[in-house]
Amino acid sequence: MTACRVCGDHIGAPSYEVPAPALTSSTTLLDVPTRVYVCGVCGHAQSDDIPDIEAFYDTGYRISLSSENHDQFFAIAADGTIIYRTDHQAALSLRLLDLPKSASILDYGAAKADTLRKMVAARDDLHPHVFDVSSDYAAAWQGWVPEAAQATYTVPETWQKTFEAVMCHFVVEHVADPVGFMRDVHNLLRPGGTFLFSVPDVAGNPGDMAVADHLNHFSQASIVHALTSAGFEVETVDNTSFPGAFFVVARSSAAALDVPGTSAAAVEAAKQARDICAFWDQASVKLKDGVERYAKRKVAIYGAGFYGSWIYGRIGQAVDVVAFLDRNENMKGATHFGIPVLSPEDLPGDAEALFIGLNPLKARAAIAAQPWLERPGLDHVWL
Ligand SMILES: [Zn+2]
The missing domain is CATH 3.40.50.150 (Vaccinia Virus protein VP39)
Structure with missing residues (x-):
């Protein structure tokens, strides 16, 4: 109480x-x-x-x-x-x-x-x-x-x-x-x-x-x-x-x-x-x-802000996070929790899944607008 x-x-x-x-x-x-x-x-x-x-x-x-x-x-x-x-x-x-x-x-x-x-x-x-x-x-x-x-x-x-x-x-x-x-x-x-x-x-x-x-x-x-x-x-x-x-x-x-x-x-x-x-x-x-x-496989997280970081806190120890993807120019070339932050266009080819860390009220539209995030064999995991 x-x-x-x-x-x-x-x-x-x-x-x-x-x-x-x-x-x-x-x-x-x-x-x-x-x-x-x-x-x-x-x-x-x-x-x-x-x-x-x-x-x-x-x-x-x-x-x-x-x-x-x-x-x-x-x-x-x-x-x-x-x-x-x-x-x-x-x-x-x-x-x-x-x-x-x-x-x-x-x-x-x-x-x-x-x-x-x-x-x-x-x-x-x-x-x-x-x-x-x-x-x-x-x-x-x-x-x-x-x-x-x-x-x-x-x-x-x-x-x-x-x-x-x-x-x-x-x-x-x-x-x-x-x-x-x-x-x-x-x-x-x-x-x-x-x-x-x-x-x-x-x-x-x-x-x-x-x-x-x-x-x-x-x-x-x-x-x-x-x-x-x-x-x-x-x-x-x-x-x-x-x-x-x-x-x-x-x-x-x-x-x-x-x-x-x-x-x-x-x-x-x-x-x-x-x-x-x-x-x-x-x-x-x-x-x-x-x-x-x-588990233990390569994934990327879309968004290096609050949602993406929250996802990292939940999955970071169990899977191999190879990159954060973020549009923010200020974060280009930075690392977040020791992991590189890349432009979404640079999604690593070996990632098997993309965890979507965006405001859920806006996430579907933001991802749909970026065709390079659709790739055979790449699974999207939504909050
Ligand atoms: Zn009250």
């Missing part, structure tokens, strides 16, 4: 449980089981705490730190240029926040704060502030965030109730106590101030349910429940502008708010979360069959 991280209700049994290894969002393996619990009261899904969480984020978790220009691919624009994730986040954040002139804004859990840097480049009247639970990123803040506007490990007392806006991109899914976290944000905002955050939308990207360091898998219902409990009025829950994520805008309220009870939306969200857990259960069974069929 465990307590819901959002509403505190007791959740009896996990809806998904598999033995170690668990896989993190930065595709490293942890020697712990994966367990997901679904709350029928508020529609939240959550994973077990990961061991030594403070050290993990202080020194073990580095996003885009290796190179100045490394950024995650987001989409290709109509004119063929590549759109990077932080460019899209910056434009979307400016639109959703609609900040007044000279507003004071805090990037809370900022990492390198690329999104805020791009927002300030577009709006030089803004007063940027940054905070993170690691000092690894301080170098990336120099030159554009004033020294007094930088904080690590603890937020200065003098920052309480001072900001027009606080934003957190892909942070809240990692925290053990999301409502407590949102209350901390509430205390940093001026009355009526705006909180913008993004978190994965597990319904749009079911892989999120199996990510070990994502302790929270929010639904729209559990987002509303958490924010209301922390004293926010919800203004926008957008799950279309950034596929696979929620972008949420809420306003800090001075008055206590009525926290919603179980709603039809929460019941539906819980059902959807349990269905996703069932998907991962059957994916484990399919991989077990695949391992029995291809």
